[in-house]
Amino acid sequence: MNLDLALRMCESAIKEARRLGALISVAVVDAGGHLLAFQRMDGADIAGPELAPAKAYTAVALRAATADLAPLVAPRGELYGLASGRFVCVAGGIPLWNAETVVGGVGVSGGTPAQDVACAGLAATLWEDPF
Amino acid sequence: MNLDLALRMCESAIKEARRLGALISVAVVDAGGHLLAFQRMDGADIAGPELAPAKAYTAVALRAATADLAPLVAPRGELYGLASGRFVCVAGGIPLWNAETVVGGVGVSGGTPAQDVACAGLAATLWEDPF
Amino acid sequence: MNLDLALRMCESAIKEARRLGALISVAVVDAGGHLLAFQRMDGADIAGPELAPAKAYTAVALRAATADLAPLVAPRGELYGLASGRFVCVAGGIPLWNAETVVGGVGVSGGTPAQDVACAGLAATLWEDPF
Amino acid sequence: MNLDLALRMCESAIKEARRLGALISVAVVDAGGHLLAFQRMDGADIAGPELAPAKAYTAVALRAATADLAPLVAPRGELYGLASGRFVCVAGGIPLWNAETVVGGVGVSGGTPAQDVACAGLAATLWEDPF
Numbered sequence: 001m002n003l004d005l006a007l008r009m010c011e012s013a014i015k016e017a018r019r020l021g022a023l024i025s026v027a028v029v030d031a032g033g034h035l036l037a038f039q040r041m042d043g044a045d046i047a048g049p050e051l052a053p054a055k056a057y058t059a060v061a062l063r064a065a066t067a068d069l070a071p072l073v074a075p076r077g078e079l080y081g082l083a084s085g086r087f088v089c090v091a092g093g094i095p096l097w098n099a100e101t102v103v104g105g106v107g108v109s110g111g112t113p114a115q116d117v118a119c120a121g122l123a124a125t126l127w128e129d130p131f
Numbered sequence: 132m133n134l135d136l137a138l139r140m141c142e143s144a145i146k147e148a149r150r151l152g153a154l155i156s157v158a159v160v161d162a163g164g165h166l167l168a169f170q171r172m173d174g175a176d177i178a179g180p181e182l183a184p185a186k187a188y189t190a191v192a193l194r195a196a197t198a199d200l201a202p203l204v205a206p207r208g209e210l211y212g213l214a215s216g217r218f219v220c221v222a223g224g225i226p227l228w229n230a231e232t233v234v235g236g237v238g239v240s241g242g243t244p245a246q247d248v249a250c251a252g253l254a255a256t257l258w259e260d261p262f
Numbered sequence: 263m264n265l266d267l268a269l270r271m272c273e274s275a276i277k278e279a280r281r282l283g284a285l286i287s288v289a290v291v292d293a294g295g296h297l298l299a300f301q302r303m304d305g306a307d308i309a310g311p312e313l314a315p316a317k318a319y320t321a322v323a324l325r326a327a328t329a330d331l332a333p334l335v336a337p338r339g340e341l342y343g344l345a346s347g348r349f350v351c352v353a354g355g356i357p358l359w360n361a362e363t364v365v366g367g368v369g370v371s372g373g374t375p376a377q378d379v380a381c382a383g384l385a386a387t388l389w390e391d392p393f
Numbered sequence: 394m395n396l397d398l399a400l401r402m403c404e405s406a407i408k409e410a411r412r413l414g415a416l417i418s419v420a421v422v423d424a425g426g427h428l429l430a431f432q433r434m435d436g437a438d439i440a441g442p443e444l445a446p447a448k449a450y451t452a453v454a455l456r457a458a459t460a461d462l463a464p465l466v467a468p469r470g471e472l473y474g475l476a477s478g479r480f481v482c483v484a485g486g487i488p489l490w491n492a493e494t495v496v497g498g499v500g501v502s503g504g505t506p507a508q509d510v511a512c513a514g515l516a517a518t519l520w521e522d523p524f
Contacts, residue, residue: 032425049297081214166442345474
């Protein structure tokens with residue numbers, strides 16, 4: 001991961017948000033879950049700076065898309081209780097893989113869950129195919 | 132509890148993880164819930180340093196295997212609301228008993244719940260039968 | 263404040279950091295102290311994501327450059343005790359004024375205090391003279 | 394960094410502590426500041442699990458030995474106020490460098506500052522000269 005790629009990921013997520021009519025925040029973190037880049041669209045809610053980095057961190061820390069974690073942390077799910085503290089298991093966080101290793105993550109917040117996932121997914125494609 | 136035993140517990144848990152093809156973190160805590168030893172396998176997720184010690188602490192603090200606590204902290208369970216803050220009631224934490232007294236705990240994170248329980252269980256047998 | 267200006271502020275701070283040979287993180291926040299944009303240079307320390315947004319928040323919350331707050335929060339200073347929790351009173355945070363109103367802030371971390379202040383100052387000039 | 398090296402660092406620090414008659418905790422973290430290995434000697438204080446990992450994290454996050462940070466965070470120091478929250482700027486934390494990059498850190502707590510530094514230093518030499 002590097003800043004240049006992180007910035008292009010943010011731009012890609014925001015471009016998709018504009019297409020969908022959503023107002024989002026987008027965060028890109030490194031393999032340690034630490035923020036590399038963050039952008040909040042004009043008019044997007046102030047929860048974004050809390051949630052977008054937290055979704056990206058969670059995707060890295062638990063090595064899973066936060067959308068896939070959501071059912072696991074629900075009552076009677078096998079990770080119930082984990083959705084507290086630093087882990088935000090709400091759709092919109094996606095880990096970036098290099099073979100077996102998670103090298104970073106992207107998190108989007110502000111739209112509907114489907115919109116957040118779509119925007120984060122677009123950003124993630126830049127990692128999967130940086131050329 | 133002592134460091135030598137704690138280290139052998141960590142090794143035992145990791146050996147079982149290798150056998151199961153899991154990448155785990157393992158923590159051993161004393162009767163006060165304070166960390167004695169911790170080891171994270173190469174490639175294991177960065178949630179491990181958060182969750183393995185927390186599971187071990189929770190097992191000591193609530194004097195129960197965290198897997199057994201899970202239904203109690205779910206909605207309508209008699210400990211509902213407890214699965215937040217320091218208590219992590221996800222499978223993988225096991226208390227170590229000396230008759231009626233909890234003298235320590237072991238916590239494993241990184242595999243599936245069944246894998247975490249298996250690895251923690253192997254480590255716990257060293258306490259139950261240190262010879 | 264808006265995202266476009268926040269991004270140009272980040273670029274300006276990073277350009278100055280390159281000129282000075284510093285590796286920095288830069289954050290721009292709105293009038294509520296909430297993050298609008300953040301960028302961490304490749305190789306900059308992982309304290310940056312903690313400190314740059316905190317300096318920008320502190321500059322907005324206390325309506326002062328964090329460098330000016332430092333003596334006030336020291337022992338016998340009139341704000342002694344404030345330099346804890348969310349307030350980071352270390353040089354590098356600058357409030358952005360519109361007449362009597364603070365409309366945002368910029369925070370830089372990673373270089374020496376003088377470098378951080380220089381980079382934040384360059385970014386702040388874009389607000390003072392956006393044309 | 395990897396677990397095998399982290400374990401040898403822990404052993405090295407504890408061996409030095411025994412020689413000095415100190416009772417310590419030792420932590421080794423990765424480039425993201427996340428715990429790889431931790432060991433607490435029998436009889437060492439329960440502050441160790443809090444302080445040793447925090448010193449190692451701080452050394453990585455601020456890319457400096459915590460002993461060198463101590464005067465900077467003292468009153469009238471240029472980083473005064475930073476010694477709160479996650480940053481522990483007390484002697485005993487050492488960053489591990491690979492050329493210009495910090496790839497991990499070691500933290501020791503429990504002895505005198507000089508003892509902590511000596512034990513962490515011994516551990517760090519294993520990184521500098523792993524052969």
